[in-house]
Amino acid sequence: MKRFRQLAAILFGLLAWYAVAIAADFFLVGVWGLTSGTRFAMLGAAELILGGGVIILALRLAGIRPAEIGWTSHCIRSDVLVGLMIAVLFAVVQFAVIIPATGGAGRSDIVANAAQIGETYPGLFGMLLLALLGSTSEELLFRGLLLGGIAIAFKAGTTARVLATAIVIVLFALSHGYQGWAGIVDTGFFGGLLLSAIYWWRDMRLAGPIAAHVGWNIIASIIIFSIY
Numbered sequence: 001m002k003r004f005r006q007l008a009a010i011l012f013g014l015l016a017w018y019a020v021a022i023a024a025d026f027f028l029v030g031v032w033g034l035t036s037g038t039r040f041a042m043l044g045a046a047e048l049i050l051g052g053g054v055i056i057l058a059l060r061l062a063g064i065r066p067a068e069i070g071w072t073s074h075c076i077r078s079d080v081l082v083g084l085m086i087a088v089l090f091a092v093v094q095f096a097v098i099i100p101a102t103g104g105a106g107r108s109d110i111v112a113n114a115a116q117i118g119e120t121y122p123g124l125f126g127m128l129l130l131a132l133l134g135s136t137s138e139e140l141l142f143r144g145l146l147l148g149g150i151a152i153a154f155k156a157g158t159t160a161r162v163l164a165t166a167i168v169i170v171l172f173a174l175s176h177g178y179q180g181w182a183g184i185v186d187t188g189f190f191g192g193l194l195l196s197a198i199y200w201w202r203d204m205r206l207a208g209p210i211a212a213h214v215g216w217n218i219i220a221s222i223i224i225f226s227i228y
Contacts (some may be wrong), residue, residue: 009088010153013059014146017054017055024043025043037127038126040127043130044129044134045129051137059188061130066144069204070199076207087215087216095220105188112179127221135214136210142168142172143199144206147169172192174189
């Protein structure tokens with residue numbers, strides 16, 4: 001019964017987070033008519049504040065404390081350092097090798113991201129805020145609520161971890177479907193598999209995946225704005 005309640009709360013949190021993100025973007029664009037930098041900055045704030053609130057509610061319904069899914073300051077310096085190092089290494093491999101070899105400026109994800117950022121500094125600033133706030137919220141959802149919550153529900157069994165990781169890979173990749181197949185593959189690997197591996201490696205603590213996710217998005221936004 002307890003496991004069912006926890007899984008139901010996790011599913012509620014997942015669906016509610018997506019509902020909040022979609023509704024916030026619809027409101028920002030459809031009602032306020034915001035575009036580019038302002039839109040993405042406010043979307044990031046909505047995802048962190050409202051989406052974060054939904055995740056906290058889901059955890060309460062599941063009877064799980066935030067610290068249990070990795071929201072802790074324990075080892076935070078080393079975790080952040082590891083995350084940032086992985087972000088830098090991934091950026092070097094991507095922009096020095098993989099992206100030039102697989103289409104460069106013509107890749108679907110580069111085209112989509114360049115269009116979002118635009119050609120102005122306010123547009124870049126908005127994307128950097130989305131990278132900071134939105135990426136943090138996504139980590140609370142994908143690594144914290146999903147990976148951590150499912151692991152706790154199944155008492156951290158290996159099978160549960162593998163299944164949870166597979167679910168996160170698929171959901172994270174499909175969430176970036178607007179970037180085309182290149183974006184789906186890359187985000188599935190980095191945001192789905194690699195960040196999940198960091199979470200398990202760092203004893204289910206969130207600081208490492210958050211730092212890697214935020215770091216990569218910031219680096220990628222600056223490079224795409226500057227070069228593409």
